[in-house]
Amino acid sequence: MEQKKKRIVIALGGNALGNTLPEQMKAVKITAKAIVDLIEENCEVIVSHGNGPQVGMINNAMAALSRENPAQPNTPLSVCVAMSQAYIGYDLQNALREELHNRGIKDIPVATMVTQVRVDEKDPAFEHPSKPIGHFMTKEQADFAEQHYGYIMKEDAGRGYRRVVASHQPQEIIEIGAIRTLVESGQVVIACGGGGIPVMCRGNHLKGASAVIDKDFASELMAENLDADYLIILTAVEKVAIQFGKPDEQWLDDLTTTDARRYIQEGQFAPGSMLPKVQAAVRFAESKPGRTALITLLEKAKDGILGKTGTHIHMG
Secondary structure (H helix, E strand, O other): OOOEEEEEEEEEEHOOOOOOOHHHHHHHHHHHHHHHHHHHHEEEEEEEEEEEHHHHHHHHHHHHHHHOOOOOOOOOHHHOOOOHHHHHHHHHHHHHHHHHHHHOOOOOOOOOOOEEEEEOOOHHHHHOEEEEEEEEEEEHHHHHHHHHHOOEEEEEOOOEEEEEEEEEOOOEEEHHHHHHHHHHOOEEEEEHHHHHHEEEEEEEEEEEOOEEEEEEHHHHHHHHHHOOOOOEEEEEEOOOOEOOOOOEEEEEEEEEHHHHHHHHHHOOOOOOOHHHHHHHHHHHHHOOOOEEEEEEEEEHHHHHHHHOEEEEEEOO
């Protein structure tokens, strides 16, 4: 009797994609090897990814176009996220297809789903935009962006001014039914890129929001919706640490959700870095008995699933 496949949602960090077009072309080949390793371990894989550098690059290019040609309206951030999903998905799905074929696996198609994620218009994050995106600007450039584009600009640690946008909790993945159908038909699906295109419901209309959604929280919601066994959050370290960077630094192999919540209260994890990863892992592990989250390095994903490394977060 064939062993049931483990269903895994993998959230790729920025280090899995590089910062420029040529870097991304190289990075996805390494990323594809790690993902296909899991497929060969009898795993059903759904991939999500960040888009920080890519959406910033697209946003900058679109802003430059509107400065050069006043007749060209500025491109909404939601559209920039959509562009980044397709551009990253294009590279990732080709790299995955090539790696599958290199290993003689020709019966697993790969597809990218342009994914919208609903946010709550009453989310307090709209009142306190805090996520910096795009390039640094001078005071004059920042004033121009505020007046002409309606951007909210903030001075960033003496380095110049940057646009800040709201960072929301995901409420609903609009295309989850289509994603589920593709997964259940045996495809490798790339979805919820960059946390998803943020949209708000206006009756039957979905209106793009000037916001970003943390990709770890969107990946967690997708993992719940798809009844995944594992949520793997791949990052730049092999394990989660407490007292990070201090003489009594301690790397963790296993972490119960109770201990994780205590460490969060103690401020052990850096906001905007490890904190959302641990919070998403806890949310997933507590969502249903038997679910496990894993935080580790990209190249250690297979060893992590086999229990050899990484930090495993489970209910307790």
